[in-house]
Amino acid sequence: MRRAGPNRKIKELIKKGVIGKIISVEANFSHEAGLRLKASQWRSKNSLCPALPLTQLGVHIIDTLRYFFGPVKKVYSIMKRMYIPVDNKDVTKTLVEFKSGLTGYIGSDYVVPYTSYINVYGTKGVLSSEKSGEKLYLQKTGSVEKKEIPIIKVDTLLKELEEFADCIRRKKKPEVDGNEGLANLMVVRAAIESNKTNKPVFI
Numbered sequence: 152m153r154r155a156g157p158n159r160k161i162k163e164l165i166k167k168g169v170i171g172k173i174i175s176v177e178a179n180f181s182h183e184a185g186l187r188l189k190a191s192q193w194r195s196k197n198s199l200c201p202a203l204p205l206t207q208l209g210v211h212i213i214d215t216l217r218y219f220f221g222p223v224k225k226v227y228s229i230m231k232r233m234y235i236p237v238d239n240k241d242v243t244k245t246l247v248e249f250k251s252g253l254t255g256y257i258g259s260d261y262v263v264p265y266t267s268y269i270n271v272y273g274t275k276g277v278l279s280s281e282k283s284g285e286k287l288y289l290q291k292t293g294s295v296e297k298k299e300i301p302i303i304k305v306d307t308l309l310k311e312l313e314e315f316a317d318c319i320r321r322k323k324k325p326e327v328d329g330n331e332g333l334a335n336l337m338v339v340r341a342a343i344e345s346n347k348t349n350k351p352v353f354i
Contacts, residue, residue, distance in 0.1 A: 152180075152211040153218040153327070154310050156302040157280040157287035161271060162219055169289070170273030176216060176255040178269040180208040185235045185261030195237035202230055202343050205243040209259035214327065214335045215269065216247070216255055222334070224250045227351040228342035234262045245342045 152158065165173060181204065194200045194207065202209075205228075217223065228245040235241045241261040248254050260266075269280040276291040285304060288297040318325050341352040 152307070153215045154305060154307040155280070155285075156305045157285070157300075158215055158218070158269070159305075160287055160300060160302060161269070161278050161280060164278060164289075165219060165271065165273075169276065170271065170278055171275030171292075172273060173220070173253055174272045174274065175253065176220070176269065176271050177258075178212045178216065178256070179258035180212050180267050181258065181260040181263050182208070182265040183262055185241045188235055188237050188239075188261075190237050195235075195239055197239045200239065202228075202243055202339060202346070203239045204241060204259040204261040205230070205245065205257075205339055205342055207261070209243060209245065209257050210335050210339055212257050212259070212269070213247075213338045214331070216249075216257070217331075217334065217338075219271070220249045220251060220253050220255075222250045223247045223338050223341075223354055225351050225353050226338055226341035226345050228345040230342075230346040243342070243346075245345075247338065 164170065185203070188195050194203060197203075200206055213223075225248040226245060228243060230240040230243045232240050233242045243259045245257040246254065247257065267282070271278045274292065276289055279288040279290070279297065280286070281288065285302075287300045287302050289300055290297045314325060317323060337354050341354050345352045
């Protein structure tokens with residue numbers, strides 16, 4: 152997800168200060184796969200796939216937000232089973248605080264129509280990545296109009312595979328290595344613990 156054209160552009164525009172001081176971020180990655188779950192499938196079992204939508208979907212948002220803003224230091228999460236008839240959660244709502252002090256929201260549900268967006272709020276404007284990373288919009292302070300920023304469509308899976316091959320050939324370190332993956336997983340694990348204790352969890 153971090154490789155999507157709009158998300159690469161968001162990183163660039165944040166660095167350039169286009170939307171001023173960053174105040175907060177909100178994101179959601181959800182879909183309806185839970186409606187097709189069967190009790191025999193491993194994802195149905197909380198013991199094998201805890202925090203189902205956050206583990207399967209929201210983790211990609213976590214990685215992208217960490218790519219934008221750096222490490223997460225505190226997590227608070229609420230998880231529920233609202234609809235699916237199996238032993239797992241289908242709704243997760245997670246608040247995060249980054250080490251920089253920035254706050255964010257990550258929503259991920261497993262029983263709703265496909266949704267994928269990231270909104271970054273700054274003192275000079277809002278950047279919105281929409282339609283699964285295919286569109287990027289900028290709304291400047293003082294205006295209600297969203298202006299589309301041209302983006303070249305990227306096959307993110309192809310880019311990932313090309314980098315994988317290049318790392319093997321040249322013995323390079325990948326952008327998202329094992330440590331990055333573990334850092335994302337730590338946020339998921341903190342969210343699970345927060346939901347159990349009903350308290351914020353520090354990483």
